[in-house]
Amino acid sequence: MNRRIDPDGTIVILTGAGISRESGLDTFRCKDGIWSKVDLEDVATPEAFVRNPKMVQDFYNARRAQLVDEKPQPNPGHLALAKLEKNWPGRVLIVTQNIDNLHELAGNENIIHMHGELMKVRCNHCKTLLIWEKGLHIDTACPDCHSTGSLRPHIVWFGEIPLQMEDIYEALEDADLFISIGTSGNVYPAAGFVQAVKQIGDCHSVELNLDPSNGATLFDETIYGPASEVVPEFVDTLLSDIKNQT
Numbered sequence: 001m002n003r004r005i006d007p008d009g010t011i012v013i014l015t016g017a018g019i020s021r022e023s024g025l026d027t028f029r030c031k032d033g034i035w036s037k038v039d040l041e042d043v044a045t046p047e048a049f050v051r052n053p054k055m056v057q058d059f060y061n062a063r064r065a066q067l068v069d070e071k072p073q074p075n076p077g078h079l080a081l082a083k084l085e086k087n088w089p090g091r092v093l094i095v096t097q098n099i100d101n102l103h104e105l106a107g108n109e110n111i112i113h114m115h116g117e118l119m120k121v122r123c124n125h126c127k128t129l130l131i132w133e134k135g136l137h138i139d140t141a142c143p144d145c146h147s148t149g150s151l152r153p154h155i156v157w158f159g160e161i162p163l164q165m166e167d168i169y170e171a172l173e174d175a176d177l178f179i180s181i182g183t184s185g186n187v188y189p190a191a192g193f194v195q196a197v198k199q200i201g202d203c204h205s206v207e208l209n210l211d212p213s214n215g216a217t218l219f220d221e222t223i224y225g226p227a228s229e230v231v232p233e234f235v236d237t238l239l240s241d242i243k244n245q246t
């Protein structure tokens with residue numbers, strides 16, 4: 001195993017629901033996770049939105065209200081990634097599957113929300129993208145074009161194309177280190193990133209997770225434990241490694 005990363009190198013970090021769990025947000029596939037309470041086919045597909053828009057809006061309204069009312073805070077896992085972005089001489093990009101705002105609150109600036117953002121909605125009619133903190137209802141009018149029934153959560157549902165895929169693959173091509181944190185490896189294309197960096201070239205890959213993911217054997221290095229512990233430890237090792245190199 002060679003984890004000597006060029007200090008000017010690019011680090012791409014994929015995060016999933018596990019990194020936000022210790023901030024009080026549910027994962028999807030853990031015991032008592034979101035998909036044990038609601039069928040994803042009923043709330044996270046474009047077909048569900050056509051069939052029962054109210055049910056889909058209510059599902060995302062409740063999750064948005066949790067962010068606005070309970071104000072979950074970044075945990076030491078998120079904070080460690082902000083410290084990495086601030087102190088790493090090269091490029092650090094967070095590619096998150098999460099629709100929460102905890103990486104922003106922690107202080108990261110270079111973030112791609114590949115599955116969208118809970119605090120944004122968009123208009124299917126005029127295509128405007130809006131910051132949205134309230135509930136969204138089937139008769140809510142778009143503040144820009146005033147059409148009703150056209151606003152939807154800015155979320156990538158199953159069967160839709162994730163956001164900024166070109167930017168993501170460009171960064172993966174450049175990556176010297178790929179870190180996957182708190183994701184079960186069930187959902188593609190994110191689950192395929194580890195294979196992509198392997199095929200592209202000389203990139204060290206690491207999984208930090210509570211339990212081994214579906215693709216665990218594909219990683220060069222695996223470290224298991226809660227994100228609030230393993231992520232800060234891993235980041236501190238990386239930063240002290242580059243200090244020792246200079």
Ligand code: BV8
Pocket residue numbers: 015016017018019021022027028029030033044097098099115155156157158159160161162165181182183184185186187188189208209210211212213225226227228
């Ligand atoms: C697409 C909405 C084409 C947001 C979500 C058959 C085979 C292969 C693929 C497919 C197939 N049929 C269909 C597909 C494609 C499909 C797919 O992958 N389906 C799977 C289910 C088979 N994918 C798509 O449709 C995607 N689009 O493929 O388009 C394309 C692509 C590229 C280029 C051109 C065309 C769209 C996917 C969009 C998914 N949207 N939801 C929301 O409501 O939040 S998915 C949902 O799962 C969430 O968004 C979440 O981000 C995502 C991933 O889940 P995880 O984050 O991994 O969470 P999970 O609960 O599973 O795991 C938690 C992990 O945390 C565990 O490992 C656990 O051990 C760990 N953990 C727990 N506690 C801690 C912890 N770790 C550390 N510390 C802790 N304390």
